[in-house]
Amino acid sequence: MVASTTPRPGARRASGSPEGGPPRSGGGPGRVAALIPVRLRRLGLPYLLILPAIVLELLIHVVPMLVGIWMSFLKLTQFFIRNWSAAPSAGLANYEIAVDFDSAVGGSLLRSFTVTVAFTVLAVGLCWLLGTAAAVLMQGGFRGRGVLRTLFLTPYALPAYAGVITWSFMFQRDSGLVNHILVEQSGLLDERPFWLIGGNSFAALLVTYVWRVWPFAFLVLMAGVQNISGDLYEASAIDGAGWWRQLRSITLPMLRPVNQVVVLVLFLWTFNDFNTPYVLFGRSAPQEADLISIHIYQSSFVTWNFGSGAAMSVLLLLFLLLVTAVYLVATSHRRTRA
């Protein structure tokens, strides 16, 4: 996210700014009586508009989430999976085990959390950087733009399983392409490194993930770039602004609302990513690439300890809520100030 103090160009209204009510037309004192039903309708309209979303989210996400929170206070093992209401209460025991970082369970949870944070920071940074670079560089018209755009979006069009399994194929120690290039063809390394186990597995996971997800950042940012009015560039060109200044004073500020969302989306996705490590490494990820989602799966689903897994998930939820809140406050503050 790029901060800028340049006044926002154009006639945009900032989201969340106090003056931004519904686009009202007229409403003088003489017409008050006639306006009441309309105003009432207008008052209800936004609720009507968000109602379908509310109902569906309640049903599919919020209710199961509440059930999940309830689970975290139960001693829910295979003995009670058929009848959850019979499961004895665990009180805070599930949480105590998870945050006791000296114990085996808490210790490995903490380690997995650290790995996930590092992975998320790097992956989100790279995806955003690549996406922005490509979107901005492809802004001007040039030959082959359409071809490149399609090519860049192709990893996103492949079913996740196919893309990731291909990388795991390429990362094989003996017959993979990566070692073929690094060892046999370029001679950069003498010894064939492992990619799917041990320390390098983190890098393998990162490369695979960025390959799969950066097209999403590119897609969304490209659409954002296209939404910027050409008039702005023309006006600033008349003022003598060069490419670099236009990027800083028009493109990036105008992308800010989109950027705010993209970074947040990428952050939450990456933090909770399950598919990539699951397909890349199989049932158990190496310690160095043990993302939190797969860790919780391993320590709850596979081992039938659902209460403990739920507690870990709730802790994760709290952490993500906190980060998101801080992030939203920070970025929105910047938006209002700008």
Add this chain to the structure above:
Amino acid sequence: MREPRWLPWARWIVLGFLSLFTLLPLYVMATTSIKPLGDVQGDFHWIPTTISLQPFADIWRTVPLAHYFANSLIVASVAAVASVTIAIFAAYAISRYRFPGRRIFSVTVLSTQMFPGILFLLPLFMIFVNLGNTIGVELYGSRTGLIITYLTFSLPFSIWMLVGYFDSIPTALDEAAQVDGSGPVGALLRVVIPAAMPGIVAVTIYAFMTAWAEVLFASVMTDESTRTLAVGLQGYSTQNDVYWNQLMAASLVVSVPVVAGFLLLQRYLVQGLTAGAVK
């Protein structure tokens, strides 16, 4: 726009690198799909020593690929269209109106993305079974159940992203439309949606891909007749063998229509405000 002299160079270096990065696995897929299985398992070669189109014939026999493909296409398309429609309404409300509960709604919707999917899998499954029994609609194992699930998966981000796009459209445009006599919904349909088309297309693609790629829920909530590609492709990896060549061939075959769809949608991606929404 005056471009600095280094820009074309920078452009080709960056885009060239990204092309290589993107292409490498695609190249591996393409060449692997035309190798006999024995060659695939051996050392890597850039150029296949033996070319065989047999995998492209075998893929239909090893798993019912066409059937899975149809399932995926139906589920992902319906989920994407429904999700984006619902998201447009919600995003318009958030972008253009200030009403009590607006912030809470946005944040709650977002927070649903913070809970690991693996954990609400079981509660959701229970809800579906109970709901299905109550209203007599089979949700578990059906495409409907999967569609509803996926549409809510993409909904939060769709709303947030659309709010971002809608915010970047000047309210002056809505107001102009209202002066012309359209209500708020008319302004949404006639002005905001066309102006935000690139964003809407991007979000549609996102919603489609979310449903297209999802593995975990599909693996539990589908049966043989409703299984989607994301799960079905795993059928090439069996107890005895991983049929790499068929897996790659099948991945390519099912991706072609999706890439073609992307190509078709591209012209909407480059049509924005510049295309003449400002009159």
Add this chain to the structure above:
Amino acid sequence: MRIRKLATTAMAGFLLLAASACGGDGGSGDGSTAQSGAPKTLTYWASNQGPSLEADQEILKPELDRFKKETGIEVKVEVVPWADLLNRILAATTSGQGPDVLNIGNTWSASLQATGAFVPFDDALLGKLGGKERFLGPSLAATGAQGQPPAAIPIYGMTYGLMYNKKMFADAGIDGPPKTWDELIESGKKLTKDGKWGLAVEGASVTENAHHAFIFGQQHGADPFDASGKPQFDSDKQVAATKQFLDLMAVHKIVNPSNAEYGNGTQAVQDFTSGKAGMLMWQSIASSAKAAGMGEDEYGVAPIPLPDPAQGGKQVNGMVAGINLAIFKSSKNQDAAVEFAKFMTSKQTQQNLNKAYGSLPTVNDGYDDPAFQTEHIKAFQQILATTAAPLPQVPEESQYETLVGTAMNELFADVASGKPVTDAQIKAKLTEANEKMLAGS
């Protein structure tokens, strides 16, 4: 206006949906496909035993047709991939909506038994299938906790054996398969040359690693759980057993370090069938070998060698592997389900299916078919019937496999990257697994 109307209608629909969501509670126990009056239909989840899901369908079809002809009951079969099977069973158990009959990996028996979701096969029920005595003892022992009626009945029997490449053995001047651990190492060293290796292992497979840890642990006299059911994964005997296995790669260097990343359950077999490795400790590889063009006479099957008997362990050469068949309690077609269980354990079906899958019949009367008199099958049968031990039949078995298997994965990764792996490190890993087990119970 039109839009608004549309939206209102849609919303009314959603509300209806939501309202009914609140009404439908406590629906466990029903579900499944019962259509009274209509011809009976059973739903059956089969596990993936053959080369592909489609191949399984083809193998099962004639048998299911025969069942329909005999009983009039139609069976709707779905072959569930292994990656999904446990999740599907969990979901079915939780909601009560599942198939009537299903296959489970036999090592899951006790864990799933604890959920109470399956119909117990008590003596009366077993009687309908011809009685306890019909079944192969070890296979029947891997069907649930001791002292409780089986939660499932065995249908396909398997165990571990040592596969060896006859030609590679002859070329290296080795007379026959190794009988002791020292001979195994010695043979392995002779075989390891020119890019070929003595033994292939699946070092990143949780399941394979857990099975091997168990087998070698038993050979050293280590039991994963004590008599009271307390985990003791990190006993000195288990550490010694684990070290002995890891040393094949670390010290004796008869296993290709690359094997440490093998995890999809096919790569070690491929190394063996393609002649990259001379030995393999595995369950039946008949169909993989066939697919790879390796003839039955090109390899032999022997019991997995034992370490020096002075170690005080048991003579265990394998674990009781295989597939069991279970009936869901929530099934509304109990009678038909029992009928199907009877059919699947009948002599004819046992012979047909086990022949097709290269597995062993789990009923004693199934062996009179000449197909089960081949050298390989006889070797496997001998191991299964006499020196195979079932994995601990405790509800925590899944945890045990996951925790110990994962610890082994990590140890193999360390060995492969050249780090020295000492007794203390092995002990530390196993202790960690043990602690996690204790924290979860």
